[in-house]
Amino acid sequence: MTTTNLAATNTAAAARPAARPDTVYFFGTCLVDMLYPEAGLAGMDLLRHAGVHVVFPEGQSCCGQPARNSGYVEEAREVARAQLDAFPSDIPIVVPSGSCAGMMKTHYAHLFEGDPDQPRAIAFAARIHELTAFFVNVLGVKLADKGAPVTVTWHPSCHSLREMGVSEEPKALLRQLANVTLVENKRERECCGFGGTFAVRQAAVSTAMVSDKLASVRETGAGTLLSGDCGCLMNIGGHAEKAGDGIRCRHIAEFLMERCHGG
Amino acid sequence: MSAASNTARANILGRLKAAPGRPGPDLAPWTPPTYTDKLVRFRQMAEANHAEIHDVTAETWPARLATILNNRGVGRLMVAPGTPRGDALLRAAAQGVPLPTLVPYDQPVEVLKDALVHRVDAGLTGTRGAIAETGTLILWPTAEEPRLLSLLPPLHIAVLEEDTLHDTLAAVVRDQGWAAGMPTNALLISGPSKTSDIEQTLAYGVHGPKELIILLIRKGE
Amino acid sequence: MAADGGMHAEHGPRFAERAPDALNNPQLRRNFRRAMDGLMAKRAAQFPDPAYWAELRERGAAVKARALAKLPDLLERLESRLTANGVQVHWAETTEEANAIVLGILQQAGARTVIKGKSMVSEEMHLNAHLERHGIEAVESDLGEYIIQLAGETPSHIVMPCIHKNKDEISDLFAEKIPGLERTGDVDELTAAARRVLRERFANADAGISGVNFAVAETGTLVLIENEGNGRLSTTLPPLHIAVTGIEKVVEYLDDIPPLLALLPRSATGQPITTYVNMISGPRKAGEKDGPTAVHLVLLDAGRSRVYQDVELADTLRCIRCAACMNHCPVYTRVGGHTYNAIYPGPIGKILTPQLQGLDAAGDQPHASTLCNACAEVCPVKIPIPDLLVRLRREAVRPTETPATHLPPLYSTVVKDGGAERSWTESLVWAGWRLVYTRPLLYRMVTRALAWGGNWVPADAPLMRDWTKARAKPRFKPRTLHDLARERGYLNEVPK
Numbered sequence: 019m020t021t022t023n024l025a026a027t028n029t030a031a032a033a034r035p036a037a038r039p040d041t042v043y044f045f046g047t048c049l050v051d052m053l054y055p056e057a058g059l060a061g062m063d064l065l066r067h068a069g070v071h072v073v074f075p076e077g078q079s080c081c082g083q084p085a086r087n088s089g090y091v092e093e094a095r096e097v098a099r100a101q102l103d104a105f106p107s108d109i110p111i112v113v114p115s116g117s118c119a120g121m122m123k124t125h126y127a128h129l130f131e132g133d134p135d136q137p138r139a140i141a142f143a144a145r146i147h148e149l150t151a152f153f154v155n156v157l158g159v160k161l162a163d164k165g166a167p168v169t170v171t172w173h174p175s176c177h178s179l180r181e182m183g184v185s186e187e188p189k190a191l192l193r194q195l196a197n198v199t200l201v202e203n204k205r206e207r208e209c210c211g212f213g214g215t216f217a218v219r220q221a222a223v224s225t226a227m228v229s230d231k232l233a234s235v236r237e238t239g240a241g242t243l244l245s246g247d248c249g250c251l252m253n254i255g256g257h258a259e260k261a262g263d264g265i266r267c268r269h270i271a272e273f274l275m276e277r278c279h280g281g
Numbered sequence: 282m283s284a285a286s287n288t289a290r291a292n293i294l295g296r297l298k299a300a301p302g303r304p305g306p307d308l309a310p311w312t313p314p315t316y317t318d319k320l321v322r323f324r325q326m327a328e329a330n331h332a333e334i335h336d337v338t339a340e341t342w343p344a345r346l347a348t349i350l351n352n353r354g355v356g357r358l359m360v361a362p363g364t365p366r367g368d369a370l371l372r373a374a375a376q377g378v379p380l381p382t383l384v385p386y387d388q389p390v391e392v393l394k395d396a397l398v399h400r401v402d403a404g405l406t407g408t409r410g411a412i413a414e415t416g417t418l419i420l421w422p423t424a425e426e427p428r429l430l431s432l433l434p435p436l437h438i439a440v441l442e443e444d445t446l447h448d449t450l451a452a453v454v455r456d457q458g459w460a461a462g463m464p465t466n467a468l469l470i471s472g473p474s475k476t477s478d479i480e481q482t483l484a485y486g487v488h489g490p491k492e493l494i495i496l497l498i499r500k501g502e
Numbered sequence: 503m504a505a506d507g508g509m510h511a512e513h514g515p516r517f518a519e520r521a522p523d524a525l526n527n528p529q530l531r532r533n534f535r536r537a538m539d540g541l542m543a544k545r546a547a548q549f550p551d552p553a554y555w556a557e558l559r560e561r562g563a564a565v566k567a568r569a570l571a572k573l574p575d576l577l578e579r580l581e582s583r584l585t586a587n588g589v590q591v592h593w594a595e596t597t598e599e600a601n602a603i604v605l606g607i608l609q610q611a612g613a614r615t616v617i618k619g620k621s622m623v624s625e626e627m628h629l630n631a632h633l634e635r636h637g638i639e640a641v642e643s644d645l646g647e648y649i650i651q652l653a654g655e656t657p658s659h660i661v662m663p664c665i666h667k668n669k670d671e672i673s674d675l676f677a678e679k680i681p682g683l684e685r686t687g688d689v690d691e692l693t694a695a696a697r698r699v700l701r702e703r704f705a706n707a708d709a710g711i712s713g714v715n716f717a718v719a720e721t722g723t724l725v726l727i728e729n730e731g732n733g734r735l736s737t738t739l740p741p742l743h744i745a746v747t748g749i750e751k752v753v754e755y756l757d758d759i760p761p762l763l764a765l766l767p768r769s770a771t772g773q774p775i776t777t778y779v780n781m782i783s784g785p786r787k788a789g790e791k792d793g794p795t796a797v798h799l800v801l802l803d804a805g806r807s808r809v810y811q812d813v814e815l816a817d818t819l820r821c822i823r824c825a826a827c828m829n830h831c832p833v834y835t836r837v838g839g840h841t842y843n844a845i846y847p848g849p850i851g852k853i854l855t856p857q858l859q860g861l862d863a864a865g866d867q868p869h870a871s872t873l874c875n876a877c878a879e880v881c882p883v884k885i886p887i888p889d890l891l892v893r894l895r896r897e898a899v900r901p902t903e904t905p906a907t908h909l910p911p912l913y914s915t916v917v918k919d920g921g922a923e924r925s926w927t928e929s930l931v932w933a934g935w936r937l938v939y940t941r942p943l944l945y946r947m948v949t950r951a952l953a954w955g956g957n958w959v960p961a962d963a964p965l966m967r968d969w970t971k972a973r974a975k976p977r978f979k980p981r982t983l984h985d986l987a988r989e990r991g992y993l994n995e996v997p998k
Contacts, residue, residue, distance in 0.1 A: 041996055046983040048939070052949050052956070053976050055983035062992055074987040076994045077942040085932050087873060089895030093936040100940040107996040128889070176874035209832045213872025218968040220870055222522045225972040226531075226836045227872075256973030283592075286603060289803070290593035293749065296807040297574035303813050305571030311561035311761055314554075326774065390739070390792035398705045415775040424789040428738045432731055451760035460756040463721045465787055466738070469779035474731035476693060477771070478646035478662060480669045481540050484693040487645055488700065489731025489778070 038157060041071040043111040043145075045101070047118045047248070048080040050269075054248045057269030061114040061149050064275055068159050077104035083121040086129065087214050095129050098122075102135060102142050111145045112152050114271055115247050116178020119148040124181045148178060149271060150188040150246055163195035165277035171201050171240035173231075173254065175247035176209050188246055188270055195277055205234040212253040228257045235265060244270045313449040319413035323446055326416025330472030331485060332493040339498050343373035346438065346496060347380045350403065359384045359401040359434055363425035366407040366440045386430050397433045404434035404490075410445035410453060412469070418495070419453065420468040428466050437473070437490040443500045516866040517841065524837040530666060534838050537665050541829040544772020545880065562765045563884040565758040566820040573810065576719040576752045577801065583722030587784035589797045597627040600802045604629060604711070604744055605636055607798055611742050613638065613708035617700075619728070619736035620644040621713030622660050622823060623746045623802055626845045626858075629711070640711070641703045643732035645696055652679045658839030660846060661770050661825040666838050700732070710736035710794065714747035715822070716762060717799070720755045722783055724799065727767065729777040737782060743794040745782075749801050750819040762822060765882035769824040805858035805918070812902070812916050814893060818853050820883040825850075827877035827887060833870055842867065849877035853890045860918035861898045868894040898923035949982045 042065060050058040062072045078101060086094035101122070105111055113119040123146040130136040153159045170192065178184045192200045211217065211227025218224075231254055235243050243258075243265055245251050255267030275281055316322040324334055337345045350358060358381045361367035367385075374380045384401050386393065406426055409419040418439050422428040431437050447453040450469070454460070459467070474489030485491050524530055549555040569576055581591045592607075594600035604627075608616065616633065618624065618640055630640040630651070642651040646663040650656065653675055657663030664672070669687060676692055677685035683695050712733055716725040724745055726733050737743045753759065767773040786793035810816050828834040828848025839847035844855040844864065852871060856864040868891040877887045894917065901920025904913050915921065938948050956978035961970040969975075981989075988994075 043996075044987075044992070046987070048949075051983040052952055052978055055979050055981060055986050058983040059986045059990060062987065062990070071997075072992055073996050074984075074992040074994065076946075076984065079939040079942065079945045082939075085935060087892060087895070088928075088932065089892065089897075089899045090929075090932040091896050091900075093932045096936050097939040100942075104942070109996065176872070176876070180875035180879050207876075209872050209874035209876065211832070211872060213874070216869070216872045218965050220518050220521065220833075221968040221971060222518065222525055223833055223836055223870070224872075226525050227832055228972065230836075252976050253973065256969075256976065259974035260970075260972060283603070283606070285599060286592045286594070289595040289599055292595055293593055293801075293803045293807050294574050294577065297577070297749075297810055300807075300811045301813055303571050303816070305568035306564045308568065309557065309560035309564045311557050313760065313764075330777070386791065388791065391741075393791075394705060394739075398701060417775055417779075422790075424787070424791065427791040427793075428734075429792045432734050432738065449760065450763060451757070454756055454760060460721055463723050463756070463781065463783040465782070465784050465790060465793060467723075467781040467783075468734075469775070469781075470777065471775045472777050474729070475777055476645045476730050478644070478649065478664055479672055479689050479692055481537055481662075482669070482689040484689050487693050487697055487730045487732070488643065488704075488735055 039070065039110050041073060041109050043105050043107070043109060044072050044074045045078055045081075045105070045111050045113045045118070046074065047113065047115045049248045049252070050114060053252065054269060057248060057272045058114055060269070060275035061112070061271035063279065064153070064271055065112065067279055068153065068157050070157065075104045081118040081121040082129070083118060084214055086121065086125065091129065095133065098126060098129055098139070099135055102138050105142065105145075108141075109145070110147050110152070110156070111142075112147050112149055114149045114269065115249075116148050116175045116182045116184055117247050117249055119146050120177035120181030122146045148182045148184050148246065150191055151182065151184045154187040154190055159191075161191060161194040161274065161278050163197050163277050164280065165195070165197055167197045167199070168242060169199040169201060169240045170242040170244050170273070171203050171235055171238040172206065173203065173210065173235070173243055173245040173250055174206060175245065175250050178246055179207060184246075188244075191270070191274065192244070198277070201238040201240050203234050203238050205231070208234075210250045210254050212249045214249065217253060228253050232257055232261065232263065232265070236263070241266060242273070243267045244273050246270050313451040314414060315448045316413050319446040319448060320443060322413040323411055323416055326414070327472070327495060328416070330416050331475070332416065332472050332495050334495045334497055336499055337496045342440065342496050342498060343370050343380065344378050346370070347373075347378050349494065350381050351379060353436070355381045355402045355436065357382045357384050357401045357403070359386050359397070359404045359430060361386050361406065361426040361430060364407055364423075366405060367426070370405060386427055390427070390429060397429055401434045403436035403438060404430040405438045405440070406431050408439050408441045408445070410447055411441050412448070412450055412453065413446055414449045415471055417450070417469045417471040420470060421464045422466050422468065423464070428468075431468070431470065432489050435486060435490055436492045436494065437470075438494045438496060439470070440496045440498065442498045517870045518866070520841045520843060521837045524841045529668070530838055531836065533666055533668050534835050537662070538829050538835045541772060545769060545826060545829065548768035548772050548774065558761060558764055559882050559884055561761040562822075562882050563820065565753060565761060566822070566883050569753045569758070570750070570810070570816060570819055572754065573749070573752070576754055577749060579719040580717055580722065580752050583719065584799060587722045589722065589784055589799055592798060592800045593803075594800055595803045597802065597804050600627050600746060600800050600804070601629060601632040603800050604746065605633060605638070607742070607744055608633070608638055608709055609636075611709065611796070613742060615703070615707050616640040616709045616711055617703050617707035617736050617740060618642050618647070619710065619712035619726070619733040620647055620663070621711065621746055622845060623713055623748055624711060625657060626804060627746065627802070629746070641700070641707075643700050643703065643736060644728075645693065645730060648696055648700065649675065652676075656840070658847065659825060659828060660823055666840065704735045704739050707740045709742040709744060710740040711744045711746065712736050714745050714751050714799070715766070716759060717747060717752045718756050718759065719752055723756065724782045725759055726780040726782070727763070727776040727778065728780070731778060734778055734780050737780060738793055741794055742796050743785075744798045744800065746800045746802060749803055749806050750821075766822050766824050769826040769880065769882040808913065808918065809857045811904070815857060815890060815917070817885050818857060818890060820885050821850050821854070822883055824882055826880040826882065830876040830880050832872070832874060832876065849887045850885070853887055853894060856894050856898075857917055861894070861922040862919035865898040865919070865923040868898070899925070899928065946982075946984055949984065952978050953980055953982055
């Protein structure tokens with residue numbers, strides 16, 4: 019497994035607000051909205067517990083990634099433009115998904131190439147933060163664990179790692195929890211095989227990937243798999259459930275909220 | 282060049298020239314590594330490349346080589362007459378140093394092919410220097426010291442002077458101004474011939490030499 | 503959203519249909535997994551310092567980008583320097599033309615047998631088969647290439663062509679094909695057997711054919727790297743040497759070579775340098791005792807000048823063929839090289855093949871990726887492979903037309919067979935998606951409808967079927983995050 023880090027130039031670490039903001043936007047993502055709303059709510063509640071006012075604009079829908087990745091760039095751009103409109107104030111936008119954050123942070127400038135809204139898209143991109151990185155790098159949160167002893171493992175999404183440059187932050191949060199033992203997966207950096215439409219277009223390859231991923235998760239001995247991306251969770255968790263595997267797959271926000279603030 | 286090739290040339294270049302222009306980026310800064318002790322680095326890397334290094338002196342290396350080769354049972358050693366290293370060995374042999382039979386590479390390959398391919402056990406060359414970063418020998422074959430001398434015999438012996446160590450390829454290409462005059466063939470050699478095509482298992486001597494011996498002439502010795 | 507199958511039946515099975523053969527072959531899966539794990543670990547060990555790696559690859563990328571920016575000029579300079587050095591330069595627009603040129607040179611020299619160094623461009627040309635049809639025997643001398651030539655197969659990896667085979671399979675093959683060889687499982691013995699056979703081939707070959715890693719315009723130098731010595735033999739022992747290369751291999755200065763050499767073997771096989779770096783600047787000069795008396799270089803286009811037309815897609819041409827992208831690709835690792843049914847497999851192949859062969863033949867390849875970015879992370883010349891995959895997905899459904907300013911206007915679309923994957927159903931789906939996702943009220947109505955009835959979608963519905971074969975159905979929650987946020991009192995707007 020490679021340990022190479024990309025230079026910070028194209029990662030989230032490059033842009034940090036100088037001071038701790040008192041109000042942030044929350045971009046829930048479409049997948050969380052419909053399938054994992056409790057994870058999104060936990061993310062907002064955690065921000066609130068950290069002393070930040072959270073605004074959840076009603077006009078938000080999706081970052082546009084599904085269409086962009088399918089080659090439907092114009093459709094993606096229009097949906098992206100709707101997000102530019104939905105988050106008008108110049109405050110950080112916190113996203114409980116490395117993948118959606120990566121889409122907005124690293125692809126919006128190109129998506130709006132030649133479009134009058136490009137400057138707005140670039141400014142928007144600069145305000146994007148992945149949730150766990152925001153907790154660690156911007157808010158410097160301190161967590162107090164109130165839960166029973168448990169062993170967990172971490173699954174970073176590819177875009178969280180390689181677009182947002184978020185690698186150690188979520189693990190640092192988990193290590194703050196006194197009763198949580200984090201066992202690292204030695205194939206942690208390998209893709210779980212979700213890839214959006216890839217999972218159905220290339221169903222056989224995707225299945226091979228997710229079953230290898232689940233096998234590597236089992237090797238850790240942890241009963242719970244945590245991730246910051248619901249696409250991966252839907253894939254790995256769905257596969258674990260179908261395989262009758264007892265491994266629980268959860269969004270890190272929900273887990274942290276439950277341990278530190280009783281859900 | 283044939284008419285067809287001419288047409289192809291015109292079409293290819295025409296298409297490339299008609300393409301939208303693009304700015305060529307300035308070269309990004311890059312500082313190749315330097316080593317406080319080049320010899321230590323060279324030794325470490327060359328040995329990692331499976332080369333065998335013997336420290337020798339400018340005066341006694343032929344005798345030392347004789348011992349090394351006799352221990353290995355080398356019967357026929359090909360040398361390059363007209364080069365300092367080749368001539369030194371020929372002189373040493375004439376003076377009674379117990380070297381293997383010396384076979385001169387003194388005729389074109391067409392004449393010597395059978396001997397080169399089948400009937401020599403080792404070949405000896407000089408070197409133009411070496412690169413510490415990667416444990417690499419630099420050879421510029423010449424009319425006197427042909428290309429195949431370092432390639433066909435199963436054992437390649439290269440004589441290297443400590444003074445000619447450079448940090449990196451980048452440094453030597455720049456400092457020596459290679460671009461002003463490249464030879465017919467310039468070679469970088471880092472260890473013996475090897476392959477890992479079968480199950481990523483290293484095996485030496487697949488086509489070229491199975492062994493590389495470096496006779497390192499130490500400074501001031 | 504799976505593209506309609508029937509339209510492409512004439513091109514044989516698509517990637518998704520070929521993949522199960524490899525996926526269901528446990529031996530193949532183990533061979534690749536083991537090999538790729540090893541290569542990834544070895545590469546990582548070569549770049550221990552992230553800052554130095556970043557600086558070096560920035561330099562490598564810039565060297566290649568600058569060379570591409572001046573490509574036509576550099577090709578002319580390369581030609582004129584090589585010609586001055588005594589190398590004969592030929593140009594071929596297509597692989598057929600390149601084959602004809604090579605055959606012509608060989609026939610003129612009366613050559614009957616050829617020994618070959620490893621060359622992916624010659625694979626692209628299907629050169630061996632062409633020569634064979636004209637009575638010339640071409641023997642591969644790279645051990646991996648020799649093994650697959652004996653087996654009658656094609657390379658499954660661009661650096662380690664027989665990586666799909668394990669030792670037992672090679673032992674059986676050698677015992678069957680090499681006269682007088684007892685079956686042996688010893689790698690040294692297998693290697694020695696190949697050396698014996700190929701030594702004679704080298705000694706008797708009338709010509710050597712090789713590829714080129716870098717061609718230096720400044721000095722007229724062909725740089726070839728290798729570990730075995732077969733590349734040096736192919737280019738030194740026979741009286742005639744023909745090198746074949748793609749036009750994108752030219753770099754401007756000899757000073758550009760060191761950073762590229764510092765990147766290529768490290769990225770490819772995790773070696774600091776290959777055993778041999780062979781820099782050829784001309785044929786044997788008067789008085790020299792060996793080396794070919796004639797050296798030819800064939801510059802092949804075969805679609806590259808078309809790739810060059812688009813400034814974004816032209817990044818593809820920076821590739822130095824290290825294969826790090828495939829070594830790190832979770833898809834390649836599982837299906838191996840043959841599933842791609844192309845000369846260049848893996849991530850680089852997924853962007854190169856559709857551009858060289860067209861989207862009609864290979865428009866499905868850009869979809870054989872999760873866009874995980876592992877390839878982009880390790881590419882030593884910073885080719886944005888995932889972005890180019892997305893660009894090609896777009897070209898397959900909504901092609902960019904060739905700007906009218908381009909001369910000559912040979913093509914209607916920038917990428918060959920643009921629009922080959924267009925599908926009305928898919929366009930409709932995305933048009934509907936756009937409609938819903940750009941209108942907040944409509945979006946909330948639809949998501950509420952899904953919250954209420956989404957779980958009624960049967961597990962065997964189209965698309966859902968492909969998902970539920972291996973996974974549980976996703977579950978829509980009774981209340982969306984929009985609902986929960988309002989209930990919990992989160993504001994809709996930043997307070998003034």
